[in-house]
Amino acid sequence: MGLSRLPLVWRIFAINAALLLAATLLLLLARDRLHASLAYVEGLDVAIALAVMLVANFLLLRQTLRPVERLAERMHTVDLLRPGQRLAEGGGGMEVAELVRVFNQMLDRLEVERRESGRRVLRAQEAERARIAGHLHDEVGQVLTGVLLQLEGEARSEETKAAVRQALDEVRRIAQELRPEMLDDLGLVSALTELSRKFANQSGLRIERRFADDLPPLSEDAELAVYRVAQESLTNAARHAAATRVELALEPGPGSVVLRVVDDGRGMDEAAALNGHGGLRGMRERAVLVGGALAVKRAREGGLEVRLEVPAASP
Amino acid sequence: MGGTIVCDVTDATAGKSAAEFAAALGARLELRLVLVCVGSGGAQRLAAIARELGQDAETRLAAGGHADALARVAAEEGADLLVVGARPAGLGGRNLRWELARELEAATPVPVVVAPPATRKRGSRRLAVR
Numbered sequence: 001m002g003l004s005r006l007p008l009v010w011r012i013f014a015i016n017a018a019l020l021l022a023a024t025l026l027l028l029l030a031r032d033r034l035h036a037s038l039a040y041v042e043g044l045d046v047a048i049a050l051a052v053m054l055v056a057n058f059l060l061l062r063q064t065l066r067p068v069e070r071l072a073e074r075m076h077t078v079d080l081l082r083p084g085q086r087l088a089e090g091g092g093g094m095e096v097a098e099l100v101r102v103f104n105q106m107l108d109r110l111e112v113e114r115r116e117s118g119r120r121v122l123r124a125q126e127a128e129r130a131r132i133a134g135h136l137h138d139e140v141g142q143v144l145t146g147v148l149l150q151l152e153g154e155a156r157s158e159e160t161k162a163a164v165r166q167a168l169d170e171v172r173r174i175a176q177e178l179r180p181e182m183l184d185d186l187g188l189v190s191a192l193t194e195l196s197r198k199f200a201n202q203s204g205l206r207i208e209r210r211f212a213d214d215l216p217p218l219s220e221d222a223e224l225a226v227y228r229v230a231q232e233s234l235t236n237a238a239r240h241a242a243a244t245r246v247e248l249a250l251e252p253g254p255g256s257v258v259l260r261v262v263d264d265g266r267g268m269d270e271a272a273a274l275n276g277h278g279g280l281r282g283m284r285e286r287a288v289l290v291g292g293a294l295a296v297k298r299a300r301e302g303g304l305e306v307r308l309e310v311p312a313a314s315p
Numbered sequence: 316m317g318g319t320i321v322c323d324v325t326d327a328t329a330g331k332s333a334a335e336f337a338a339a340l341g342a343r344l345e346l347r348l349v350l351v352c353v354g355s356g357g358a359q360r361l362a363a364i365a366r367e368l369g370q371d372a373e374t375r376l377a378a379g380g381h382a383d384a385l386a387r388v389a390a391e392e393g394a395d396l397l398v399v400g401a402r403p404a405g406l407g408g409r410n411l412r413w414e415l416a417r418e419l420e421a422a423t424p425v426p427v428v429v430a431p432p433a434t435r436k437r438g439s440r441r442l443a444v445r
Contacts, residue, residue, distance in 0.1 A: 074421065077383055082390045084424035088417070254318045256393070293393030297375055309393040 011093055015060050023049045067096045080114045081284050118289050133179035136171050144168040180227055188223045192230055196248050203238040210249040215257050216312035225286040226259050232279050233261035233306040241265025259308040262299045318346045318395035323385055324364050325353045329400025336430035337398040338368045348372040349392050353384040382418035389425045397427045
């Protein structure tokens with residue numbers, strides 16, 4: 001049985017014992033050959049032997065336990081929003097290899113569970129948004145429309161009518177933001193066109209659209225992810241980046257669709273973009289859940305670029 | 316466009332030859348090229364290399380550990396290939412290359428290519444690098 005198949009504690013013990021034994025034997029052999037007047041040399045011999053023993057012991061133990069250190073490092077840095085981080089299973093002893101294998105399996109399970117639970121949460125969130133949007137549109141909107149009709153005959157109610165119309169528009173806008181019905185009815189390109197048109201009217205941003213004609217089809221979840229990331233990016237450009245112009249593009253990728261939102265604002269620290277806070281983290285989560293990749297980075301001409309690539313629906 | 320190459324240009328010497336290799340590969344296969352520099356102060360190097368390549372390379376600055384930062388950018392860019400450079404022969408350079416490649420193996424599922432240094436003699440059927 002090889003040394004690497006022994007339990008860790010026995011392996012360390014065996015290494016240390018072998019070194020001690022070798023050092024003692026060397027010392028005994030050296031004593032027989034030395035003259036009494038050179039006794040001080042024995043002390044030097046012992047010191048050198050001890051130093052050699054310690055160095056060798058340290059090197060061997062470090063090599064043996066290095067995979068455990070790598071495992072600890074990976075445990076500190078692993079991020080389930082960036083799946084696929086695994087440790088190489090070779091090296092170290094039997095227990096260490098087993099530990100790494102079990103750790104990798106645990107990451108497999110965690111990533112699957114995280115993806116499933118995230119998907120369930122997002123679906124529940126979208127369902128709730130759709131329910132609230134329905135109530136706003138069907139109930140609050142109807143009530144306001146009724147009030148508006150009742151006011152039609154009143155001669156002195158122009159200000160009230162204007163206020164009710166404004167409230168009605170606001171209710172419709174909120175309902176539209178909560179649930180983009182156009183996405184279900186007319187598809188992603190129409191929904192993004194409508195979103196950008198309304199956003200430009202409200203915010204004053206100049207939005208340039210570049211949508212390719214030959215986009216491959218996407219799953220419903222992927223379309224929703226693209227729509228929500230575009231929505232969040234436009235909101236960030238208007239609210240936080242002080243941008244005046246935004247380019248919104250949809251391009252075909254290799255078996256995928258790429259969304260690009262590029263603004264001319266003040267940009268952001270790339271380290272902060274890598275860590276991802278708030279809205280960025282939400283966008284990253286949506287990307288991961290549909291098997292996509294999200295990059296937030298400095299645009300070539302300044303400003304910020306958000307790039308989302310999502311896989312096309314399987315035929 | 317058929318995919319994305321992410322290329323590490325953090326090391327000044329190795330990064331340049333890696334970028335040239337990645338650019339040649341990207342041009343031949345029609346892949347998007349993203350140059351990455353890990354650590355502060357790499358903006359000028361990124362801009363200089365992108366300018367020298369004279370093609371449509373995108374650039375990224377990243378913070379954190381070398382391998383982890385590269386892995387993060389590769390994941391975010393949806394990379395199909397990660398290219399890292401190698402220094403000319405020498406014990407230090409080899410150790411650096413080995414450590415980075417080993418760490419990348421654990422940090423990312425994206426395939427990693429170690430581009431040879433520009434000084435290394437290669438065969439006549441090599442990939443053309445300007």
